[in-house]
Amino acid sequence: ALGVTTEPVRRERLQRTLRAVGQLVVDERRTVTVAPKFGGWIERLPVNTTGQTVHAGETLLEVYSPELIAAQQEYLLARESQSRLHLEPSLAGGKRISLSDGALQRLRFWDIPEAELQRLVRHGEVRRRLPLTAPSDGVVMSKKAVQGMRFEAGEPLFELADLRHLWLLVDLFEQDLASIRLGQPVSLTMAAYPGERFSGKVAFIYPTVNAQTRTVSVRIELRNEEGRLKPAMYGEAQLQTTAATEALTIPESALLDTGARRLVLLSLGGGRFAPREVEVGAYGEDPQGQRRIVVLSGLQAGDVVVTRANFLLDS
Numbered sequence: 001a002l003g004v005t006t007e008p009v010r011r012e013r014l015q016r017t018l019r020a021v022g023q024l025v026v027d028e029r030r031t032v033t034v035a036p037k038f039g040g041w042i043e044r045l046p047v048n049t050t051g052q053t054v055h056a057g058e059t060l061l062e063v064y065s066p067e068l069i070a071a072q073q074e075y076l077l078a079r080e081s082q083s084r085l086h087l088e089p090s091l092a093g094g095k096r097i098s099l100s101d102g103a104l105q106r107l108r109f110w111d112i113p114e115a116e117l118q119r120l121v122r123h124g125e126v127r128r129r130l131p132l133t134a135p136s137d138g139v140v141m142s143k144k145a146v147q148g149m150r151f152e153a154g155e156p157l158f159e160l161a162d163l164r165h166l167w168l169l170v171d172l173f174e175q176d177l178a179s180i181r182l183g184q185p186v187s188l189t190m191a192a193y194p195g196e197r198f199s200g201k202v203a204f205i206y207p208t209v210n211a212q213t214r215t216v217s218v219r220i221e222l223r224n225e226e227g228r229l230k231p232a233m234y235g236e237a238q239l240q241t242t243a244a245t246e247a248l249t250i251p252e253s254a255l256l257d258t259g260a261r262r263l264v265l266l267s268l269g270g271g272r273f274a275p276r277e278v279e280v281g282a283y284g285e286d287p288q289g290q291r292r293i294v295v296l297s298g299l300q301a302g303d304v305v306v307t308r309a310n311f312l313l314d315s
Contacts, residue, residue: 002309002312002313003308003309004306004308004309004310004313005306005307005308005309006267006304006305006306006307007250007251007254007304007305007307008301008302008303008304008305009248009249009250009295009299009300009301009302009303009304009305010248010249010301011246011247011248011249011301012246012247012249012286012287012292013242013245013246013247013287014242014243014247014249014282014283014284014285014286014292014294015240015241015242015243015284015285015287016179016240016241016242016243016282016283016284016285017238017239017240017241017285018172018176018179018180018237018238018239018241019236019237019238019239020170020171020172020218020236020237020239021170021234021235021236021237022168022169022170022171022220022234022235022236022237023168023169023232023233023234023235024166024167024168024229024230024231024232024233024234024235025166025167025168025169025231025232026141026161026163026166026167026231027161027162027165027166027167027221028167030136030138030161030162030164030165031138031141031159031160031161031162032134032135032136032138032159032160032161033156033158033159033160034060034132034134034135034156034157034158034159034160035154035155035156035157036063036110036111036132036151036153036154036155036157037109037110037111037153037154038065038067038068038110038153039065039067039150039151039152039153040063040064040065040066040067040068040150040151041063041064041065041148041149041150041151042061042062042063042145042146042147042148042149042150042151042157043062043063043064043129043147043148044061044062044129044147045060045061045062045145045146045147046058046059046060046061046062047059047060047061047134047140047143047158048143048145048147049140049143050140050141050142050143051139051140052139052140053138053139053140054134054137054138054139054140054160055134055137056133056134056135056136056137057113057133057134058133058134059131059132059133060131060132060133060134060145060157060158061131061132061145061157062129062130062131062132063129063130063131063132063151064128064129065130067110068107068110068112068130069126069128071103071106071107071110072107072120072126072127073126074103074106075100075103075104075107075120076120076124076126078100078102078103079100079124082100104117104120104121107120111132111133111135112130112132113131113133116130116131134160135160136160136162137162137164138160138161138162138163139160139161139162139163140158140159140160141159141160141161142158142159143157143158143159144156144157144158145157145158163224163227163229163230163231164223164224164225164227165221165222165223165224166221166222166224166229166231167203167219167220167221167222168188168200168219168220168222168235168237169217169218169219169220170217170218170220170237171210171213171215171216171217171218172215172216172218173214173215173216174209174214174215174216176241177205177216179239179241179242179243180202180205180218180239180241181202182202182203182204182205183201183202183203184201184202184239184241185199185200185201185240186199186200186201186202186220186237186238186239187199187237187238187239187240188200188220188222188235188236188237188238189235189236189238190229190233190234190235190236191233191234191235192229192230192233193228198222198229198235199222200220200221200222200223200237201220201221201222202218202219202220202239203219203220203221204218204219205218205219206218206219220237243282243283243284243285243294247281247294247295248294248295248299248300248301249286249292249293249294249295250264250292250293250295250299250305250307251290251291251292251293251305251307252283252291252292252293253307253308253310254293254305254306254307254310255278255280255293256275256310256311256314261277262277262278262279262280263275263276263277263278263314264276264278264298264299264305264306264310265305265306265310265313265314266299266303266304266305266306267304267305267306273306273313275314276298276299277298278295278296278297278298278299279295279296279297279298280293280294280295280296281293281294281295281296282294
């Protein structure tokens with residue numbers, strides 16, 4: 001009449017699913033700042049909008065700079081003098097370098113594209129403006145460059161980020177850290193794409209604990225080749241961990257926790273029941289997803305415990 005149900009104690013492996021919500025951020029290792037090593041003026045700006053996708057070697061802007069013009073003229077004068085006077089190259093760093101090669105090297109140090117240097121070598125013509133190119137593939141995250149503006153050496157004009165790889169930063173409670181390992185696969189769901197699952201892996205566990213929340217930040221890396229995921233999106237990470245291997249377990253509903261003691265009601269058969277004090281360990285789920293608890297002592301495999309109406313029986 002009470003609706004009592006029972007279930008035997010069994011030995012099995014338990015797993016546990018940790019869930020945490022986090023935010024997508026840009027991979028810090030894949031961001032680049034374009035800051036010229038010389039001063040000048042922007043005379044042409046092919047990449048002129050934030051969010052624009054660029055590829056490595058693509059021209060970002062063309063600049064006029066007295067320093068670049070002087071370096072080109074220096075190369076041409078050095079080459080002419082060298083051929084006219086038959087000057088011997090000077091020794092530098094164990095390698096003989098001519099005056100003209102030194103002038104070209106100076107332009108290389110300023111990140112002038114190699115194609116422009118070869119054009120200067122072939123044609124011997126000083127160009128008023130020279131291009132600066134993207135050092136890598138990416139998306140323009142911020143742009144300070146404006147057509148016609150003057151810039152100083154070291155002034156950041158563009159910030160590029162490769163969004164084909166992103167990070168999801170989540171916070172896990174300190175008691176869950178023992179279950180996390182580097183390289184562990186992670187299943188992800190995004191609020192923007194309900195019903196879809198994405199995959200990633202644990203890449204880094206931060207070395208400090210937040211004193212207020214008692215949590216530790218965990219970095220999850222995921223690929224974004226199609227570009228569907230955007231920085232600042234919210235996502236939920238699900239990490240499957242092993243709670244116990246080949247341990248005695250009971251259903252979570254079978255445990256009566258009074259605070260001071262933990263009890264189960266043991267079925268003795270013939271409608272008779274008896275309380276039994278137990279010591280429990282980790283919580284987890286069986287392969288069918290049922291919540292179960294590891295029993296460390298007080299029960300044996302095959303014992304039958306009450307799983308429903310145990311509070312009524314206890315009363």
